[in-house]
Amino acid sequence: METAMTNYKTVETHIDMIRPADTVFHNGKLRTVCKTDIKRGFMGATLFGDSYRLGTVPVQLARISRAV
Numbered sequence: 791m792e793t794a795m796t797n798y799k800t801v802e803t804h805i806d807m808i809r810p811a812d813t814v815f816h817n818g819k820l821r822t823v824c825k826t827d828i829k830r831g832f833m834g835a836t837l838f839g840d841s842y843r844l845g846t847v848p849v850q851l852a853r854i855s856r857a858v
Contacts, residue, residue, distance in 0.1 A: 797855045802848035805835045815850035
């Protein structure tokens with residue numbers, strides 16, 4: 791059985807720039823963002839329940855080049 795390795799680079803992005811179907815590096819794992827993972831409220835956006843300190847900490851957006 792072969793294991794697939796993925797090549798990716800991370801780009802620091804503001805939380806408001808994250809959209810559904812983006813892949814982010816969150817809590818040590820690559821996660822694909824779904825529409826229900828993004829919440830917008832009076833205190834700003836949250837991603838997976840994390841506000842990234844009200845938008846002051848950048849989100850690590852993964853740019854996947856290709857699967858090998």
